[in-house]
Amino acid sequence: MLRIDKLKQLEICDAYFISSSTNRYYFCGFKSSFGYVIYTEGNAYFLTDKRYGEEARAFFNGQSIKVIDGNKNQLNDAIQEILSSASINTVGYEDNRTSCSDFNDLSGLINKKFIAVGKQIDKLRIIKDEYELAQIEAAQKVTDKAFAKILTIIKGGMTEKDICAELEYQLKINGADGIAFDTIIASGSNSSLPHASLSKRKIENGDFIVMDFGAKYNGYCSDMTRTISLGKPSAEMVKVYETVLKAQTLAINALKAGINCKEIYNISNNYISANGYEKQFLHGLGHGLGLEIHEGPWINNLSDEILEKNTVVTIEPGIYIEKSFGVRIEDLIIIKENGIKNLTNADKKLILI
């Protein structure tokens, strides 16, 4: 899908130079590991090397985007020719996705004023179109299916790595193109670390197991977290679980288009604090996602962003008791014009296996 004309909305520069694979895909709909997109005065150019030339010309055939393929020197010549136009004074580039070295090469090619517009470009991706919403919903369906299946597989004595391998297999055989990010399986005392790395620890009775995982589907991500118990949890574990769940439910119930992200964060955080865990909620409440697992809007104590309709966000409060255990529960939600749609269908009452 061609979304390149969205760059017009920025009204910052005379030309835009896109070099990241994510934004090349977002604006042009063509997957490639190397290339540039230049957009100026309503004209779009897709520059790439010979590996993608034939496929790109077929893909963009009949569309208002010109494909240029060649070696480094040929591409540099083309960049100079396009950007040297007298009507171009300013060139916007992705400062947040361009290495210093690549920027030095680019700015050395052409004597124009370069303007950092990475954040503004990322903002164009916050509101999703119908196609994107459908891909994210499909990704989450796969993720829910994999979760239902893993509950029938987990048994005492399995390692975190074993569970991870089974879960990622379930994502893939249920239709995922791949995983959206490195799966987190954090059991027992490891679960007090929000982003624990995978270990060979064997799960045992009395463990909480935090599973944070997601699928990629047609390039789009899903993201969910559930915390389950192997055997009977202690009274404190149950209390923490119920506190996190209530903090999440309160925030989800308050979600709507037009609300300030900080306000949503505060709803969860105030509830967690009021229950005695004010120092144990160690991260933001949620984030947007799409082609990348973490995108705007950001739902945390510093974010003044306003939630808009057709934005997709996670709501994922957690409480972490150092050296003991942790709980996180995460759902994926579309903000609609009226109300919300929670894409995560897995049960949230504490599951004991």
Ligand SMILES: [Mn+2]
């Ligand atoms: Mn998340």
